[in-house]
Amino acid sequence: MAEYQTPKDRAYTEMLIQSARKEAAAFLNLKHTAERTDGVIPIKYRELMSVAVALTTQCAYCIESHIDNAVRAGATREEIAETVFIAAALRAGGAVGTGLMAMRLFEEASAKSV
Known part of the structure; x- marks a missing residue:
């Protein structure tokens, strides 16, 4: 393997989300809440x-x-x-x-x- 982490890996974002929908939704909700601008x-x-x-x-x-x-x-x-x-x-x-x-x-x- 030539490289372990590369920006090209972002191409797998949707695959990861679709492969674990509930977990991804929970994570993304937490991320969105933590990054809110009205806190x-x-x-x-x-x-x-x-x-x-x-x-x-x-x-x-x-x-x-x-x-x-x-x-x-x-x-x-x-x-x-x-x-x-x-x-x-x-x-x-x-x-x-x-x-x-x-x-x-x-x-x-x-x-x-x-």
Whole structure:
């Protein structure tokens, strides 16, 4: 296989939706609700949050879509850059947080082997 993820994969969108109609409808409804413009959180902030999540989940399609949406909502280059580093810090923080659990599990496993 020459490539794993490519924009050409978007050609399969309708096939995916039609192959799991109920699940797709539920997902698309949730997506539409989360991206609404009439919420308490302004759309620019919603999109910056979406960019941060897309960066941490590493969904290339989501990153592209939410960057486009954020720009349309008035986000600046500097806001995108800060969002990148906030997401990076939180992702790294998650590793430290689960590292604490790893230390506890090590202690528990070590205690069992004595």
